[in-house]
Amino acid sequence: MKLCIEFGGGLELLFGNQKNYDVEVPADGSLTVRQLLPWARDNLLQDRPELFMKGDSVRPGILVLINGCDWELSGTLDAELQPGDEVVFISTLHGG
Amino acid sequence: MVALCSTCNKERAALKRPKTLEQLCRPCFFRALEDEVHATITSCRLFRAGERVAVAASGGKDSTVLAHMLTLLNARHGYGLDLLLLSIDEGIAGYRDDSLATVKRNEETYGIPLTVLSYRDLYGWSMDEIVREIGTRNNCTFCGVFRRQALDRGASLVGADKIATGHNADDVAETVLLNILRGDAPRLARCASAFTGAGGPLPRVKPFKWTYEKEIVLYAHFKRLDYFSTECVYAPYAARGFARDLIKDLEASAARPSAIMDLIHSAESWTVCLGDGGGDGGGGGGSDAAASDGAAAAAAGGNGSAAAAGGGGGGARRPRSCTRCGYLTSQPVCKACLLLEGLNSGLPRLGIGKVKGGRGSAAAAAGGGRGRGAERAAAGCGAQGCGGGGCGEVGAAAAAAGAAAAAEAGGRAGRPPRRAAVIEFESEGATR
Ligand SMILES: [Zn+2]
Ligand SMILES: [Zn+2]
Ligand SMILES: [Zn+2]
Ligand SMILES: [Zn+2]
Numbered sequence: 001m002k003l004c005i006e007f008g009g010g011l012e013l014l015f016g017n018q019k020n021y022d023v024e025v026p027a028d029g030s031l032t033v034r035q036l037l038p039w040a041r042d043n044l045l046q047d048r049p050e051l052f053m054k055g056d057s058v059r060p061g062i063l064v065l066i067n068g069c070d071w072e073l074s075g076t077l078d079a080e081l082q083p084g085d086e087v088v089f090i091s092t093l094h095g096g
Numbered sequence: 097m098v099a100l101c102s103t104c105n106k107e108r109a110a111l112k113r114p115k116t117l118e119q120l121c122r123p124c125f126f127r128a129l130e131d132e133v134h135a136t137i138t139s140c141r142l143f144r145a146g147e148r149v150a151v152a153a154s155g156g157k158d159s160t161v162l163a164h165m166l167t168l169l170n171a172r173h174g175y176g177l178d179l180l181l182l183s184i185d186e187g188i189a190g191y192r193d194d195s196l197a198t199v200k201r202n203e204e205t206y207g208i209p210l211t212v213l214s215y216r217d218l219y220g221w222s223m224d225e226i227v228r229e230i231g232t233r234n235n236c237t238f239c240g241v242f243r244r245q246a247l248d249r250g251a252s253l254v255g256a257d258k259i260a261t262g263h264n265a266d267d268v269a270e271t272v273l274l275n276i277l278r279g280d281a282p283r284l285a286r287c288a289s290a291f292t293g294a295g296g297p298l299p300r301v302k303p304f305k306w307t308y309e310k311e312i313v314l315y316a317h318f319k320r321l322d323y324f325s326t327e328c329v330y331a332p333y334a335a336r337g338f339a340r341d342l343i344k345d346l347e348a349s350a351a352r353p354s355a356i357m358d359l360i361h362s363a364e365s366w367t368v369c370l371g372d373g374g375g376d377g378g379g380g381g382g383s384d385a386a387a388s389d390g391a392a393a394a395a396a397g398g399n400g401s402a403a404a405a406g407g408g409g410g411g412a413r414r415p416r417s418c419t420r421c422g423y424l425t426s427q428p429v430c431k432a433c434l435l436l437e438g439l440n441s442g443l444p445r446l447g448i449g450k451v452k453g454g455r456g457s458a459a460a461a462a463g464g465g466r467g468r469g470a471e472r473a474a475a476g477c478g479a480q481g482c483g484g485g486g487c488g489e490v491g492a493a494a495a496a497a498g499a500a501a502a503a504e505a506g507g508r509a510g511r512p513p514r515r516a517a518v519i520e521f522e523s524e525g526a527t528r
Contacts, residue, residue: 063310068110
């Protein structure tokens with residue numbers, strides 16, 4: 001499934017200092033954020049996985065937006081992704 | 097899948113608010129957040145018409161959103177404030193360049209004049225020069241002490257009446273928790289206040305005291321505000337990270353979404369117990385504070401006794417003005433002036449509490465435990481490159497610990513440990 005993934009708020013440092021990724025994520029039919037997270041960790045992340053994920057979710061303090069909307073509006077980990085969706089991860093943790 | 101905004105019922109909702117769980121669209125969210133900050137400003141009487149307000153600007157998210165919002169609210173509600181941006185450049189080669197570039201763009205965007213003051217402007221020494229003078233080993237003492245004062249010195253140089261900082265609700269809750277864990281009753285009473293230092297020359301205000309970090313970040317993201325964020329991604333694992341994680345866990349795993357508000361409220365109740373000892377930095381004087389400490393501790397039971405034990409029996413020293421620079425301190429001459437004296441006289445270790453005369457021996461008498469604390473703090477700080485930049489919060493927290501330990505060593509040997517640290521060091525004072 002084709003997706004646009006973006007990292008911000010300093011999170012891009014863990015991803016090779018690259019903010020935007022156009023990716024093809026393997027999916028049979030449907031894909032949820034729960035499935036996307038480990039894929040991004042294993043395929044895009046370059047450093048310190050513990051700063052990106054905690055358990056099967058993102059580390060607390062990381063915001064997730066799907067097509068510009070808070071993922072809490074669409075079921076967080078269970079949110080279903082569609083081809084062409086834009087998923088943004090932003091760290092809120094630093095740089096006051 | 098598509099949720100509608102619960103305010104206007106027209107637009108698609110863009111977020112779920114952490115405080116109220118309302119689902120709002122972008123325009124309704126902007127307005128709601130701005131109205132809340134306006135409510136904090138008016139209900140806590142943070143400003144008076146005609147005041148010259150220095151917005152502490154680091155280029156990071158909180159100060160960027162603060163500059164944006166104060167400009168907007170000042171115009172919308174006619175506060176009549178003379179706003180300016182104030183940034184501190186530690187003079188560490190390479191470090192501040194990107195964040196200062198961001199602040200300079202903020203100056204153009206918001207039309208608020210920017211003053212960048214270097215440590216050379218403020219102290220006559222840049223951090224690099226200090227490091228050359230004393231080696232890297234003790235520079236955390238310097239950067240902690242200098243950083244805490246830099247904003248105050250800078251703000252008085254530019255003729256400001258007040259300093260506004262971007263501390264948000266998450267930051268405040270975190271500080272509350274840390275002060276509870278340390279049993280630091282006087283600071284606990286003070287740290288949650290939106291208005292501190294009322295008696296002193298340069299009061300500080302926190303218009304974002306009730307504003308969640310999530311909303312600040314989303315506000316910046318949705319409005320495409322230009323902020324600098326790459327300096328501190330590793331910070332969560334250092335000093336403050338623990339408190340922050342604990343709060344996030346309280347919110348999520350303990351299913352208590354109000355954890356942040358609860359922590360702030362609990363510190364405010366503590367303020368009430370302490371009477372006028374809390375609330376403003378200049379307030380709690382001498383034995384009164386010590387006495388009400390005891391009363392509060394008794395009232396609060398378990399927690400309180402821990403705090404009382406931490407606080408020890410000694411009376412709090414009344415904060416007064418440094419005889420050289422006017423900064424609030426518990427000593428006749430503040431720590432920064434003491435360190436400067438050492439630097440300027442070619443005895444840079446003066447004031448660090450290790451070598452020179454009376455203070456040095458006091459340090460020795462105070463014993464190893466404290467000293468090791470200082471070193472540990474220094475190491476934590478240095479790891480994040482305190483001499484070389486790193487994050488304000490972590491640096492400040494670690495440096496505060498280090499400086500506290502150093503102050504402890506410097507001249508307070510016979511006293512119960514906690515108290516000295518409590519009065520002199522204010523973690524909120526850190527630049528961010
Ligand atoms: Zn922060
Ligand atoms: Zn709306
Ligand atoms: Zn340091
Ligand atoms: Zn002084």
